[in-house]
Amino acid sequence: MDALHHGGPATQSTRQQLRQQIRLQRQALTPHQQEQASKAVLARFTQLKTIRDARHIAIYLSNDGELDTGPLIDWIWRQGKNVYLPVLHPFSKGHLLFLHYRPDSPMRCNRYGIAEPALDVRLVKPVHELDIVCTPLVAFDDQGQRLGMGGGYYDRTLSQWHQSGLGPQPLGLAHDCQQVRHLPSEAWDVPLPAILTPSAYHHW
Numbered sequence: 001m002d003a004l005h006h007g008g009p010a011t012q013s014t015r016q017q018l019r020q021q022i023r024l025q026r027q028a029l030t031p032h033q034q035e036q037a038s039k040a041v042l043a044r045f046t047q048l049k050t051i052r053d054a055r056h057i058a059i060y061l062s063n064d065g066e067l068d069t070g071p072l073i074d075w076i077w078r079q080g081k082n083v084y085l086p087v088l089h090p091f092s093k094g095h096l097l098f099l100h101y102r103p104d105s106p107m108r109c110n111r112y113g114i115a116e117p118a119l120d121v122r123l124v125k126p127v128h129e130l131d132i133v134c135t136p137l138v139a140f141d142d143q144g145q146r147l148g149m150g151g152g153y154y155d156r157t158l159s160q161w162h163q164s165g166l167g168p169q170p171l172g173l174a175h176d177c178q179q180v181r182h183l184p185s186e187a188w189d190v191p192l193p194a195i196l197t198p199s200a201y202h203h204w
Contacts, residue, residue: 011184015147018180022139022147025177026065037175038068040198045072048201050169054131058084058098058168063114066136067173067198077103084125086153087116096153098130099123127157130168135192137172141183144191144204146172155190162190171196 029037045051057076062069076083084098088110099105099117106118117123127133135154139147148154154170161167172195179197194203 011186014184015150015186018147018183019138019150022178022180023064026175029065029175029177034065034068037198038071041067041173041196042071042075044196044201046075048171048196050132050171054081056082056084056125056130056168057132057134058086058125058130059134060086060136061115062136067175069134069173072134072173073101082125084130085117086157087119088112088153090119094152094156096157098125098127098133100125128160128167133157133168133170135170135172137174137178137192137195139178139180139183140172140174140192140195140202141180143182144172144193144195144202145183145185145189146192146195147183152188155188158190159188169193173197176200 051057059069059073059076060066073083083101085101086096087099089095089097097119099120100123101117107115108118110116133154135146135158137146137148146154158167158170161170170190170192172192174195174197176197176199191204194201196202
């Protein structure tokens with residue numbers, strides 16, 4: 001896309017308003033709605049061939065009203081597959097590391113107040129060795145465009161896959177209320193090839 005469609009203050013302001021609006025909708029879901037949504041996504045998740053074939057799956061711990069990934073993580077463990085969680089890179093700003101995660105992993109809170117495994121270089125899995133990266137998002141549209149929290153962490157993580165098709169397959173996870181008709185995009189945004197919600201498996 002040309003520069004006219006990207007990056008202006010109006011685009012950033014619209015994205016910020018959307019972030020606020022969708023986060024409020026997500027946070028307003030009742031515990032029962034959250035539980036039903038997570039069960040519905042788990043049922044779809046376990047049927048995906050890409051998930052069944054995968055050995056190394058990166059996922060994230062939910063916060064801020066995100067779809068509860070706890071049941072997905074438990075299922076992955078029960079299948080004997082490996083789970084990896086994102087950790088903020090200690091000195092490469094805006095980048096993530098992925099650490100092997102087990103039920104007994106020592107955890108700490110990062111600067112955003114999100115729990116992550118305590119950094120141990122022996123547990124780091126290079127991104128290109130992962131099979132799937134389950135990606136959080138604030139909103140998504142009919143073309144698979146993803147709106148994150150604005151830090152660009154996952155856009156950087158997935159940029160090689162986006163450019164060359166190499167590396168782990170991204171899979172967005174979201175509530176149905178996070179879908180919008182059209183997202184204003186930035187040049188660096190990485191659209192997702194597939195997004196799983198309680199009511200649908202969207203793929204492009």
